[in-house]
Amino acid sequence: MSILVVGSVAFDSVQTPFGQVEDVLGGSATYFSTAASFFTGVDLVAVVGEDFPAEHVDFLQSRQINLAGLQRAPGSTFRWKGRYEYDLNEAHTLDTRLNVFESFKPELPSGFEDAEFVFLANIDPELQLQVLKQVKKPRLVASDTMNFWIEGKRDALVETLANVDLLVINDAETRQLAGEPNLVKAARIIRDMGPRTLVVKRGEYGVIMFRDETVFAAPAYPLESVFDPTGAGDTFAGGFMGYLAATGDLSEANLRQAIVFGSVMASFTVEKFSLDRLRTLEYEEIRSRFRLFKQLTHFEDLSEE
């Protein structure tokens, strides 16, 4: 089954202690789509400006991503500029230019409304809701959000969350959204707002998933060279949802494997700037790193006595 994703396609300018790049391909929907495309088909809904070059379109098409929903509007593509310090855990935003995103109205091309798997990347919750209203009968709706919307558009966000099955946010956002510092309590508060499943991204510390009575924690893969964390969270979500959609299996066991596939994809993304590592990635490398995750976390249970 393919996935419908709505989010940003952008130009990023990024400074890290290891180098810097200007106006490289970025955006939540870009990272998500590319990661998911290793597992399943992706229908992309987003907007770019007149300055978006053919080479980026060609790259997305080379990943078999359906671009029928990629609008091209007069003006410039969304731009983000950020900086990371040595710890690489926090992005410091230097500049955000919404540009064509300011007047973006997501419209689903014919066929997209039958989507069974939907990912609402981190955009205005009102836009997330507009997309949801156009989808007929989704099997799994997942979404992301950020502090900006939690503070500024809480009512719309709460309305969206009531229609979301699975929320993927980071730990600071979890605490802020719930108004509760303890993560376990915060997870319960957020799950009462709608999403049956909460997946909390913790950067270099991995991911923790809360669902019904179960909790699943997966570490991030310890990398010797983390080059640029930009897009790690969206890449995680893409790998996670991509595997779920490809298998069509929403059991707890499969959700856990999907978390690991998402973590694997994110671990590749941060090895280079932009989507550069994903450009050369082979499926066998993904499976191989999945097995390394198993070695990283495995321990023997207690024998029954």
Place this chain on the structure above:
Amino acid sequence: MSILVVGSVAFDSVQTPFGQVEDVLGGSATYFSTAASFFTGVDLVAVVGEDFPAEHVDFLQSRQINLAGLQRAPGSTFRWKGRYEYDLNEAHTLDTRLNVFESFKPELPSGFEDAEFVFLANIDPELQLQVLKQVKKPRLVASDTMNFWIEGKRDALVETLANVDLLVINDAETRQLAGEPNLVKAARIIRDMGPRTLVVKRGEYGVIMFRDETVFAAPAYPLESVFDPTGAGDTFAGGFMGYLAATGDLSEANLRQAIVFGSVMASFTVEKFSLDRLRTLEYEEIRSRFRLFKQLTHFEDLSEE
């Protein structure tokens, strides 16, 4: 096999968002010994002042801890005063009074020098070295340290580390000791200083162990009420070393189980102030939470195709 531990026995005054306590039982060797005592015998080397009450001695004896090496010196017992904010990740030290610890000379009572498992808790590396020189033929020497010694007594610390098999420190200390922000690279630098195994404590994010070519990551148990993190690290080390000494098995598989037992013990300690949770803890609760750790982290490996 029993463990020899040298470290502090102290009075702690702690403020958390959930309450505060004055002059309660604390200290690295106290937490370590009590946690380890659930698995094996412990020989304690430390010093207390004239103000150390019989009830605390009685408690340690009730845990079968050998107090032949607990010196009583003129003056007051070591005191630490600290405060935690809502995130509970970082202790803010408000006051430290070394008192009798200032002139502490660790001397091993007869029989202690045959120790096979040794833990040098976080004290002056010169004192750690004095203890090591008195031990005949240890099978496993583990140690802890902190920023204060990394900055102020680096030479003595480096000399100690050359004689240590296993170092247990937190992630900030790992980066500081190695002078390297990347944890994987930092681990290699530190392991080149002596310890074959490095166990990095990451607070609410768990533990990661570097050893030869393997890495093992274990999350912390997600708790609904983290009351007071004081002593979590020393409790972890006590459970970890206690299990190793009890089993006498230093294989990779057993080290991993020991990491989980340490994490289990730490997860109990933080549920109440001081050592209060450990006072009522039953061994069956430990085994039960170990199994919850397995559920927390387990996922199916990929099938071979």
